[in-house]
Amino acid sequence: MKTLIIIPTYNEAGNLCPLLKEIFVRAPESDILIVDDNSTDGTGELANQIHTENPQVNVIHRPGKLGLGTAYLAGFKYAIAHNYDAAFEMDADFSHDPRYLPDFLKAIEHADLVIGSRYVPGGGTPDWSPVRRLISSGGYILARFLLGIPVHDCTAGFRCYRCEVLRSIDLDTIQSRGYGFQVELVYRVMKQGFKIVETPIIFVDRRVGKSKMSHKIVIEAFTYVLRTRFSRGGI
Numbered sequence: 001m002k003t004l005i006i007i008p009t010y011n012e013a014g015n016l017c018p019l020l021k022e023i024f025v026r027a028p029e030s031d032i033l034i035v036d037d038n039s040t041d042g043t044g045e046l047a048n049q050i051h052t053e054n055p056q057v058n059v060i061h062r063p064g065k066l067g068l069g070t071a072y073l074a075g076f077k078y079a080i081a082h083n084y085d086a087a088f089e090m091d092a093d094f095s096h097d098p099r100y101l102p103d104f105l106k107a108i109e110h111a112d113l114v115i116g117s118r119y120v121p122g123g124g125t126p127d128w129s130p131v132r133r134l135i136s137s138g139g140y141i142l143a144r145f146l147l148g149i150p151v152h153d154c155t156a157g158f159r160c161y162r163c164e165v166l167r168s169i170d171l172d173t174i175q176s177r178g179y180g181f182q183v184e185l186v187y188r189v190m191k192q193g194f195k196i197v198e199t200p201i202i203f204v205d206r207r208v209g210k211s212k213m214s215h216k217i218v219i220e221a222f223t224y225v226l227r228t229r230f231s232r233g234g235i
């Protein structure tokens, strides 16, 4: 299966090289696409340099920080245009440990979307405070019971999609940008009747660099679920 790992980056210069090295140990056949939003710490230049040394790594440069959701949409369109069979979403900060890549690659053989789940046996968030766990499980409860999404970890961002699934979704109509983006995508995939499976991951906090998470994207995810549930036609 021809596979692309999409990695959005904003100021990840300290993580990029060690991450790519580990990815190639675990998934040597996969190609990598870095979507950099004009990072101020040289991540974009570093990505260009890696590309010249290894053509398996490609880079999309965008002019400024346009958000994680649109970075993934750009990556998905690239995967479709270049005829990949499957595309991963993966963070650059080592929260998504490359050691799980073989589990995803095995699972995607018999599924349309594989989600790296923190909330199934074998998964977890050992570094998180009780407050952060509560917010995250609140999202889970809302998405599961209000939208009927049959997975335990709807906001998870370590995923592998079959490109056939991405082709069947009208990507230009995705509204959300932050965590809501992950919920919206899994909802669309479910609505189309595709097979979704979860594989356990232990999610650890970033090794180096700063988090870009904000309250705004958490609120966006909650409002997406409520709006979709209580609007007349849904999506």
Ligand SMILES: Nc1nc2c(ncn2[C@@H]2O[C@H](COP(=O)(O)OP(=O)(O)OP(=O)(O)O)[C@@H](O)[C@H]2O)c(=O)[nH]1
Residues within 6 Å of the ligand: 007, 008, 009, 010, 011, 012, 035, 036, 037, 065, 066, 067, 068, 071, 090, 091, 092, 093, 095, 206, 210, 211, 212, 213
């Ligand atoms: N291209 C691009 N990448 C981004 C943007 N915002 C975040 N990222 C990347 O998206 C990934 C996840 O961002 P994080 O800052 O780790 O946010 P998070 O994982 O939601 O939050 P933490 O759990 O606190 O780390 C990282 O690889 C970031 O570099 C953006 O606006 N554009």
Ligand SMILES: [Mg+2]
Residues within 6 Å of the ligand: 091, 093, 095, 206, 211
């Ligand atoms: Mg992170």
